[in-house]
Amino acid sequence: MADHKIFAGPRVRRVRNGLGLTQTAMAEALGISPSYLNLIERNQRPLTVQLLLKLASVYKVDLEELQGDAxxxxxxxxxxxxxxxxxxxxxxxxxxxxxxxxxxxxxxxxxxxxxxxxxxxxxxxxxxxLLAREGHETALAGARLPIDEVRDVLERRSLHFPLIEVAAEAFHAALDPADGLEAALKSWLRAKHGIVVRALPVHVMPHLGRRYDRHSMRLFLSERLSVFDQVREMAMEACLLAMGEEIRAELEGLALTSNEAKRIARFELARYAAHALIMPYGAYLAAAQRARYDIDVLRARFRVSYEQAATRLISLQRPGAAGIGFFLMEIDHAGNIIRRAGAYGFPRASFGGQCPKLNIHAAFAEPGRVLVEPVATPEGASFLTIARSLEGPQAGYQQRLRRTALLIGCDLREAGETVYGEAPAPVIEIGPACRICERQACLSRAEPPMTRPLGLDEMTAGLSAFDFQ
Known part of the structure; x- marks a missing residue:
């Protein structure tokens, strides 16, 4: 205590005011001058050991309270x-x-x-x-981060960018990746732009997945990334170089309000372009229809990850050559929503996506397994949901693996076109979100509905702490 200076002026002043004492009266009881007490209360002098003990004995003050910090x-x-x-x-x-x-x-x-x-x-x-479900659009706005603006824009519109799709098909044809896209991308980057691709070990690039060094003309990729993600990173860099005009044109069409939001959206569009390059529209749609949208078959056919194959399904909405109208949502362990998108925008009004009964939450308990369930909302809308856990970059020893879960869904009427709709399964009754769901006796309810009073009764107890009238 002697080596640690304690500045506790406001706390001393609260003690004095609580006792109704003047500075003169307290100073006299402590054996110091009123001016010195004034300096202590203004944090211009520390409390000494002697003064701490005096305060404790005279005013029965808890020493822990005086020494505690803020x-x-x-x-x-x-x-x-x-x-x-x-x-x-x-x-x-x-x-x-x-x-x-x-x-x-x-x-x-x-x-x-x-x-x-x-x-x-x-x-x-x-x-x-709640109003959106009833057909009433609102314009409730608040302070938002640029990432929130980008997410909101992408969630509300179709995840299909025709200019990028056309350019990606032409670029893929020009690459002519007979020996694999990875080799073709490396050759194109070196031949057209003098860029050499190198994979670096974790200790050299511990915090980054990709870094382009403009001075040495080298593209560095982290060994933490899977082979599929490394190819996507190369494809992103190539698309930014080869399809810059198309990406800029689609970016302008999003009508974002800040430069930071535009920068974030440009990254998202580059990732979209990379998927379009790796999985060209015509070839991917034909393969998806032949495989009845079996994501595992598609990932093997195009040598991509489950996440990449599933995400690409959402964008197959070319006029006159469209696939099933899928939507997707990705969450982490804590239930935080990482992204939402859809062929026609994410169906927040009809599907919601925040019901704890959805199989996306169960996916964490069965890593790597594909969970399929038909679900129905209180309004009568029905969907087929397909959920699976995803693993992030390779973790090192004593590092926790990053795991998320991905749900893709479609209208239940389209389920027959997919391999996932073959086996009949019981329909799970869900709601859009607990706070706007009025399903009675739900064992999974996490919050009370905002539209009903709680059914508190000393004589009866419901199945949930949030049962309502």
């Missing part, structure tokens, strides 16, 4: 000021610590107000979904 309060404030609405207002943690230290009650009030704001924003989002 980092707990500052952590909650950090959550508040990380919001896009307030980002950049406070440059570092020190000011948050000072706020939590000097005015803990005010800091607690700010946190409570922010959490109430977040709850109201969530309720408004739920209300918007």
């Amino acid at each position: 980092r707990g309060g500052s952590a909650a404030l950090r959550e508040v000021f990380a919001d896009p609405l307030l980002s950049g207002e406070i440059p570092g943690d020190q000011e948050l610590i000072e706020l939590a230290e000097a005015a803990p009650n005010a800091a607690s009030g700010v946190v409570k107000l922010y959490r109430a704001y977040r709850e109201q924003a969530k309720r408004l989002s739920d209300l918007a979904q």
Whole structure:
């Protein structure tokens, strides 16, 4: 304690105010001058060991309370000021610590107000979904990050970009990858742009999957990436060079509002272009129809990953030559939604995608297994859902593997065109999301519906803590 200076001025002032004492009265009891106590309360002098003991004996103050820091309060404030609405207002943690230290009650009030704001924003989002299901579009807007703007735009429109598709088919034909696309891409990058592709070990490039060095004209790929992902990274770089105009034209069509959002969308379009190059539209659609949309057959045929093969199915919407209208959603272990997209936009109003009964959540318990279930919503819409876990980049020893789960779905009326619709299975009753779902006695309900009061009754107990009237 002797080596650690304790600046606890606001806490000393709260003790004094709580006791209704003046600085003169407290200073006299502690055996110091009022001016010295004033300096202590303004954090211009630290508390000495003798003063700490004196405070504890005279005013029965808990020493732990005086020595405690404000980092707990500052952590909650950090959550508040990380919001896009307030980002950049406070440059570092020190000011948050000072706020939590000097005015803990005010800091607690700010946190409570922010959490109430977040709850109201969530309720408004739920209300918007509820209204959308009834055919009423809303324009509820709030502070959003650029990534949120991009996701919202891509979720609402068809995931098909015709200019990129045409350019990708022409590029694939020009490459003529008779010996495999990987070799053809490496030869094209070297011959056309002098770029050499090299795979680097983890210790050389520990935090990146791909890096293009413009000075040495080398494209570095991490060995953490699977063979399929390495090919996609090469294809992305090649598409940005060969199909720049088409990507720019499609990017302008998204009408994004910020440069950061445009940068993020350009990356997404480059990934889309890479898939279109690896799995050319005409060849992939024909193969998908022959295989009855069996994703495992398609991944083997085109030498791609399950995720790449499934994602490509969503984009087969060329006028006059369209496939099934699939949609997809990817989540992590905690249920955070990583991406959503669809042939006609993600069906939020009819499908929702946030029901805990969906097989996408069960996919984590059975890694690598394809789970197929037909589902039905309260409004009568029915879908075929196909879910499987995905593994991220190769993890090293004592590193946790990144695992996500992918769900693709389509209208149940189209299930007969797929291999997944052959075996009959019981239909699972789902809802769009717990807060806007009114299914009674749901064992999986995680939240009460915002449209009904809770059915609290001392004489009876329902199957869920959130049973409602």
